[in-house]
Amino acid sequence: MSVWPRVREAIGKGDVDVLQEVLDALDDAGRKEVAVELPRHLRTLSAWQPWRDWVTPLWVAGVMTINGAAATASWLCRREFAGAMNDVEPVLRAFARGDAGRRAAVAVRVANRLRRPTDHFAKLALELLRSSGAEPPADHDPLVVAWVSRGADRLRDDPLREALLPRFFEAEGVGRELTHDHRWPVALAALPGGDRAALLDGCVRRLLRGGTANDLRVFARLHAALAPAPHEAAPYARDYLALLPSAPGPVAELAVRQLKALPPLDPADLAEAVQALLFRPEGKLVKSGLTWLEQAVRHGGGSLDALAPALTMAMACESAEPSERAVALVLKHVHRFTGDGLERLREALPLLPPGLGADLAEAIGGEAVPGELDELEPVPLPAVEPARPFVFDPLEPGQLVTWRRYLPRWEQVERWLAELVRHASCGDLPTQAIHPPAIEGGWTGLDHWTDAILAGLCHGDWRPARLPTAVEVAPIDLLLLRRFHDVHEAARAGTLVPYLLATPTHDDGRLDPGVLSDRLEGYDRLGVRPMPADLEQALLRAGPSAIPPQGPVHGDGPRREWWPAYLPWHRETVAEHALATVRLSHWQDSDLDVAFGAALARAGGPGGPATARVMAGFVARATFRPVLDLAARGELHGRELGRGLAGVCLGLGLTEASAALRLEDLARRGAPHEAWQAAVGLLEALTEAGRSPTKVVELALRAARWTGARGEVPLVAAIAARKGNNTFLRTTRHLHQFLTWCTDGS
Incomplete structure (x- = not known):
C-alpha cells in the first residue's frame, strides 16, 4: 500500500509534528517512495500555491527520507524554495533524529552552495554548522557576510565565532553589509581581552586595504569602540600615516586623532603627515593639518628646517587661508630656519599672491615674481628594457x-x-x-x-x-x-x-x-x-588586430594586468577596455594598479585618448612610474595627458592646484617636456570648461622656462588679449610674453 497519500496530506496541512510522526513510522521502502515523490510534488506546489507555506514541511520530509549528504543538500538548496518564509527549527530537529556525521556533511555542502548572503538557505546553513560542529568552508566570503548580516547578539557564545571572526576583516562585502550597523563594533569591542589585539590589528589592516567610505565605515566604528590606548596604537603609527593621503574622510580623521594622541612625531613623519593633509579635498582635514603644523612650530625646539617642506606645501595651497597662515608662521619664526630650510621656503615665493610674496621675500630673501623658480635639476628617465625571449622550464x-x-x-x-x-x-x-x-x-x-x-x-x-x-x-x-x-x-x-x-x-x-x-x-x-x-x-x-571594448562586467574581476600580454600591439585598445570596466567616483579611487600601468607602458602600438586618461589617473594619484616608463619610450603624448588630467579635475574632484603640483613633480622626475605639453593640454581643457586655473598657468610658465619652450600658443595668446587685471590674466600674459620673447640670452 502506498504511503505517499498520508505524507502528502501532512505536508498540505503544514503540521510538522504530525508529518514527523508519519515519517518516523516509515520503513526503508516507504522513505524511498516519499523521496521519489517529493520533487514531483514540489513542482505541483510551485505552480498552484505560490505563497509557499509548504517550504518547511518539504524540507523536513526531504531530510527524513532522502539518502546521502549530497542529495539532501541539493534538495534543501533548490531554487523553488527561494522567496518563501521558512522555519529552520523543525529542520534542525529532523537532523537531530539522524546520524551526526550526515548532518555535518550536509552542513558543509549547504554552506558551500552559498553564492549570495541573501540566499534562501543562508540561515539554515549557519544553523546547521552551529548545531553539527562542522568546520565552515575556508575563504568563503558569502558565508561570512551571511553570518554578520544575522546580527551580533549571539557573538560571545557563537560556535562559529572562532572560525569566521578572522575572516571578518578579509571577506569582500562585510563593510557594505554593515554600513549602517552599530551593534557589531560594540559587540566586538566587548569580547574578552585576548581578542582585543587581534581586532585592532585586523581593523588597521582592513583600513589600509582601502575602499569607499561605506565599505570602511563599520571598521572605523570598531576602531573607535576599541579606543586603543597610546601604547596599543604606537606600533601602527606608520600605518596611520599611510591612511592620511587617500583614505575616505572619516578614516583619515580617525588616523589624525590617533597620531595626535601618540608621543610627538619626528619632524620627517610630521612633515609627511601635514603634506598629506594639505592635499586633501576636505577643508576640515586641511585645517587640521595646518593646526598640527602650527603646534609643531610653536612647541618644537631648535631648527625648523625639517618642517620647511610642509610649510612650502601649505603656502602653495590654492585657497588663501593655508597660504596666509603658513606665511605668518614663517615670518614669526624665521630666525629658526637655516640655509637649507630658507632655500626650500623660497620655492613658494612664485606661488604666493603679490602681497604675501613680497612680505615673505623681504624676510627670507629671493624675489616674489611669479614664475621665478630654481633651475630644474636634470633627472634621467628610467631605462627602457627590451623584450626578452619567453622561455620556461617544462612541467612534469x-x-x-x-x-x-x-x-x-x-x-x-x-x-x-x-x-x-x-x-x-x-x-x-x-x-x-x-x-x-x-x-x-x-x-x-x-x-x-x-x-x-x-x-x-x-x-x-x-x-x-x-x-x-x-x-x-x-x-x-x-x-x-x-x-x-x-x-x-x-x-x-x-x-x-x-x-x-x-x-x-x-x-x-x-x-x-x-x-x-x-x-x-x-x-x-x-x-x-x-x-x-x-x-x-x-x-x-x-600583429595588429583588435577586440572592441564593452561596458562593465558583473562576474569575476577583470585580469587587467594580463591584458597587454594578450594584445601586445594595441596599447590604446587595452586602455579602452580597462576604462570600460571601471566606474570611479573620486580621483583617489581606481581599480587600475601599478602592475597594469607598467604592462600598458610596455605594450606596443600608438597611444591615444584612452591611454592618456589611464596615465592621467596615475599622475593624479602621484604614481609616476608607469608614466615615466611611457615617456622613456618617447610615447607619452603630453597634450592628451593634460586633457585627461583635466577630466580628473572636472569629474573626479582633483583640485587644479593639485594637478599643477603633480605635473611639476612629473617634470622634476625626468619628464619636463611632457609636463610642459601636459600643462598646455590641461589649460586648454579647463578654460573650455569655463575655469580660470591660475596655478596651472604658473606651472606652465615654470615648465616653459625649464624646457626653453618658444613660440606662440594660440590659447595663451587669446587669454592674454582679454581685458581685465586679475591674477589669472596677469600670469597668462607673463607666460605669453615669455613664449614670444625670443632675444638672445632670453
Whole structure:
C-alpha cells in the first residue's frame, strides 16, 4: 500500500509534528517512495500555491527520507524554495533524529552552495554548522557576510565565532553589509581581552586595504569602540600615516586623532603627515593639518628646517587661508630656519599672491615674481628594457595538478596550457584524482577550466563546458577562457592539437610572425586544424588586430594586468577596455594598479585618448612610474595627458592646484617636456570648461622656462588679449610674453 497519500496530506496541512510522526513510522521502502515523490510534488506546489507555506514541511520530509549528504543538500538548496518564509527549527530537529556525521556533511555542502548572503538557505546553513560542529568552508566570503548580516547578539557564545571572526576583516562585502550597523563594533569591542589585539590589528589592516567610505565605515566604528590606548596604537603609527593621503574622510580623521594622541612625531613623519593633509579635498582635514603644523612650530625646539617642506606645501595651497597662515608662521619664526630650510621656503615665493610674496621675500630673501623658480635639476628617465625571449622550464605531469590553481601571472597560464597540450599529445598524463567543477552558471575562473580538463583527460570524467557570457567577463578575459574551452572540447573529442599556436616568443606577450608561420606549416604537415581561439590569439600577438571594448562586467574581476600580454600591439585598445570596466567616483579611487600601468607602458602600438586618461589617473594619484616608463619610450603624448588630467579635475574632484603640483613633480622626475605639453593640454581643457586655473598657468610658465619652450600658443595668446587685471590674466600674459620673447640670452 502506498504511503505517499498520508505524507502528502501532512505536508498540505503544514503540521510538522504530525508529518514527523508519519515519517518516523516509515520503513526503508516507504522513505524511498516519499523521496521519489517529493520533487514531483514540489513542482505541483510551485505552480498552484505560490505563497509557499509548504517550504518547511518539504524540507523536513526531504531530510527524513532522502539518502546521502549530497542529495539532501541539493534538495534543501533548490531554487523553488527561494522567496518563501521558512522555519529552520523543525529542520534542525529532523537532523537531530539522524546520524551526526550526515548532518555535518550536509552542513558543509549547504554552506558551500552559498553564492549570495541573501540566499534562501543562508540561515539554515549557519544553523546547521552551529548545531553539527562542522568546520565552515575556508575563504568563503558569502558565508561570512551571511553570518554578520544575522546580527551580533549571539557573538560571545557563537560556535562559529572562532572560525569566521578572522575572516571578518578579509571577506569582500562585510563593510557594505554593515554600513549602517552599530551593534557589531560594540559587540566586538566587548569580547574578552585576548581578542582585543587581534581586532585592532585586523581593523588597521582592513583600513589600509582601502575602499569607499561605506565599505570602511563599520571598521572605523570598531576602531573607535576599541579606543586603543597610546601604547596599543604606537606600533601602527606608520600605518596611520599611510591612511592620511587617500583614505575616505572619516578614516583619515580617525588616523589624525590617533597620531595626535601618540608621543610627538619626528619632524620627517610630521612633515609627511601635514603634506598629506594639505592635499586633501576636505577643508576640515586641511585645517587640521595646518593646526598640527602650527603646534609643531610653536612647541618644537631648535631648527625648523625639517618642517620647511610642509610649510612650502601649505603656502602653495590654492585657497588663501593655508597660504596666509603658513606665511605668518614663517615670518614669526624665521630666525629658526637655516640655509637649507630658507632655500626650500623660497620655492613658494612664485606661488604666493603679490602681497604675501613680497612680505615673505623681504624676510627670507629671493624675489616674489611669479614664475621665478630654481633651475630644474636634470633627472634621467628610467631605462627602457627590451623584450626578452619567453622561455620556461617544462612541467612534469604531476606538476600540472599541483599548479592548476596557482596561476597568478599570465606567463604561468601560458606555461601551464602549453605543457598540458604537450603531455596530452604524448599520453603522459598525471594520475592524481581530479574532480570537475560543480558550479552553476559559466566557468569564469581559470581553476574551473583546469579542473575540468584534467578530470576529463585523466579520468574520462567529461562535463559539458560552460563558457561564460560577455556580460560575466571582459572581452579580453573571455578570449583566454575561449582558449581553455577549445582545449577542453578538442581533448573531449580526441582531436587535441600537438602544440599551441599562441604561445608567445617574447616576455611582453608578442609572437614572432616567422615562428607562427612555422607552427602553421607544422599543422599542415600533420593534417591538424587550428583551434579557433588559439589561432585568434596567435594572430593578435603576431600583429595588429583588435577586440572592441564593452561596458562593465558583473562576474569575476577583470585580469587587467594580463591584458597587454594578450594584445601586445594595441596599447590604446587595452586602455579602452580597462576604462570600460571601471566606474570611479573620486580621483583617489581606481581599480587600475601599478602592475597594469607598467604592462600598458610596455605594450606596443600608438597611444591615444584612452591611454592618456589611464596615465592621467596615475599622475593624479602621484604614481609616476608607469608614466615615466611611457615617456622613456618617447610615447607619452603630453597634450592628451593634460586633457585627461583635466577630466580628473572636472569629474573626479582633483583640485587644479593639485594637478599643477603633480605635473611639476612629473617634470622634476625626468619628464619636463611632457609636463610642459601636459600643462598646455590641461589649460586648454579647463578654460573650455569655463575655469580660470591660475596655478596651472604658473606651472606652465615654470615648465616653459625649464624646457626653453618658444613660440606662440594660440590659447595663451587669446587669454592674454582679454581685458581685465586679475591674477589669472596677469600670469597668462607673463607666460605669453615669455613664449614670444625670443632675444638672445632670453
